[in-house]
Amino acid sequence: MLFNSIDFAIFLPVVFYLYWFIFNKNIKVQNGFILLASYVFYGWWDYRFLFLVFASSLCDYLIGQAIYDTDSTRKKKWLLYSSLAINLGMLGFFKYYNFFVHSFIDAFSLFGAKPDIHTLNIILPVGISFYTFQTLSYTIDIYRGNLKPARDGISFFAFVSFFPQLVAGPIERAKNLLPQFYKERVFDYDKAMLGVKLIIWGLFQKIVLADTCGKYVNEVFGASATAGSNEIMLACIFFIIQVYCDFSGYSYVAIGTANLFGFKLMINFRYPFLSRNIPELWRRWHISLMGWFRDYLYSVIRKDRRDLGTRMWAIFVVFAVSGLWHGANWTYVLFGVEHGLIIVIYMYLGLDTKYGTGVVAQGRKWPSFGEVGAIVFTFLLSSTSSLFFRAESVSQSMQMIKGIFTQPFVPLKGYYLEGAILFAIMMLVEWFFREQSHPFEKMTLKPVPQYAVFYGLVLSIILYASNAGTQFIYFQF
DSSP: OOTTSHHHHHHHHHHHHIIIIISOSOHHHHHHHHHHHHHHHHHHHHGGGHHHHHHHHHHHHHHHHHHHHOOOHHHHHHHHHHHHHHHHHHHIIIIIHHHHHHHHHHHHHTTTOOOOOOOOOOOOOTTHHHHHHHHHHHHHHHHHTSOOOOOOHHHHHHHHHOTTTTTTOOOOOHHHHGGGGTSOOOOOHHHHHHHHHHHHHHHIIIIIIIHHHHHHHHHHHHTTTTOOHHHHHHHHHHHHHHHHHHHHHHHHHHHHHHHHTTOOOOOOOOOGGGOSSHHHHHHHSSHHHHHHHIIIIIHHHHTTOOOHHHHHHHHHHHHHHHHHHHOSSHHHHHHHHHHHHHHHHHHHTTOTTSSTTOOTTTTSSSOOHHHHHHHHHHHHHHHHHTHHHHOSSHHHHHHHHHHHHHSOOOOOOTHHHHHHHHHHHHHHHHHHTTTSSSTTSSOOSOHHHHHHHHHHHHHHHHHTGGGTTOOOGGGGO
């Protein structure tokens, strides 16, 4: 079920009403209702894949308890390896089987051989990359002694399948989200109103901005062989805007929806286009995924070594793997490798921690010229590097890179101006709320201007309603 669909517009208020007014007497019943609603939400896409969510949940629920209950270090390891094999095995089969078969055949064809291996007609289950990582972190944390296992099966299964963030995150940790299922939840009007504001802002980002930019991006990439140099460069800029608004929009709707039900999800984006270098951008972009890789891959590769070479190697591997996580295509791997190399260069120069976690122009109304220059350079660098992410193949990406330098400039069509204006509006909102966790979290405007802002956003969503129903980009990851 898509957040930007009529189905969800009906589903959400019905579930909200039943949750607070019918099933609000008993927390276990309430959790059971969340589990049922989440399975309906996921099964709306294809009920057959509910088995995967259930299997992943059951696997780690049982293995997590077994790890905690045994005193044998050897048995703990084998139980952990079992969890890794089952979860990564399902992910690998559904997401990467055909990719590895094609790569294997291509590799042998270089030597004149052609192995007789057939691909399969496999449908990629929506959200499998997200809930697989969520359940794995639960088992690993128990193995490390950082978490006690859930004894209430309903709460655990509801934690794994919680519908606001099931399909595209944030990738929650059990230590943050699972305890919220154990506590009695009381309706909080202010929290719910913030949730409504975030849902509206998320839908604005997705329907108005992301899908509008996506139309232009698809047109240029669909005719990449004949596109002008300036069209290719602008398409790269529009694509990074599309990806951000698409995924950030999903995250805001997820966080806002969770608020309506008394839950708090982690921040997944923190105004990344206001970053002053690429390392800072990655600290603000898809925070839940990068945090997962930091805690469960980077830390394993680095171990206790603090030397620069080890840290650089660990970062490079993390970004290469994160590229593959995004999709079964060599273009994604190249995207990850490219950003890994950029981060390594910043580390070598000692600039990777230059800006820490502070916000740009903190305590000031406007940035300095130097800050503007750093923000623009970082934005353009991330835009051009996104070409690998969007291209259908390595050959197309190379063709378009060549086209930037060899194709002539052509007159731009007027609709690019529309995307630029919408992007400027979004950036103004993000600039004024950059010191807050979420846009509109604390508005100082009087009630009438506040209503005007949100009525304007809702009106724009209605005007761009023809974009509604377009699948979120990260559903395929």
